[in-house]
Structure formats: C-alpha cells, structure tokens
Amino acid sequence: MGRLLIKLIGLILVLTGLYFFTQNIIFVSSYYSIFSRSLPATVSVLAIMAGAFTLVFFYREASSLGWILLGIGIVLVFLSGGVIFRSTSLWNLLVAxxxxxxxYKLFNQGRINF
Known part of the structure; x- marks a missing residue:
C-alpha cells in the first residue's frame, strides 16, 4: 500500500509540474490557403497523427518510423509559428x-536520492 501511495504522489507531482509548464504556452491556429503559411501546420498535424498511429498499432514493426514522424511533426509545429510562449516568472519555472x-523520481524509483 505504501508503494502505491508513493507512486500516486509522484504522478500527482508530475501532472502539477506539467500544469505549471503548460499554462504559459498557447497553441494557435487559423485559416490560410493551402499554398501559403498553413502547409507546415497541416503537415505537422498529419505527421503527429501518423506517428501516434504507428506507435499504437505497429509498435513492433515500425516503432522507429513512428518516433521519427512524431519528431518531424513536433519540429514543424514550432516552424509553423503555431506556438506562442508567454513570459513566466522564475517562481513558476522553479516549481515546475x-x-x-x-x-518523476518518486514515480519511477519510489524514493528521492539526495
């Protein structure tokens, strides 16, 4: 029971850290014609969807292809300008x-080494 409680606390802390990180990130999208600025955004969505599909359904056969597609999709999200980072305080960054x-340490190892 104690080990399960430690893992649950670790998971809660990871989700809290992700919350503090993601509250200052804004994802935007808008409508453009197919040949202008939206092409990297469209390709990024398709690459992320294909990578996730490959990792979920064909992990043994093509896991490296799935990770490559996910990586390409993430890079294209940033290149398309669809991500805006708001300024954050040092306190939020430290807490996150x-x-x-x-x-992460509690969830994986069940203890913290000092």
Missing part, C-alpha cells in the same frame, strides 16, 4: 522543474 523532477 521541482515538481517534474521529484514526481
């Missing part, structure tokens, strides 16, 4: 890193 680090 601490919660992610401690939560």
């Amino acid at each position: 890193f601490a919660a992610l680090g401690v939560g």
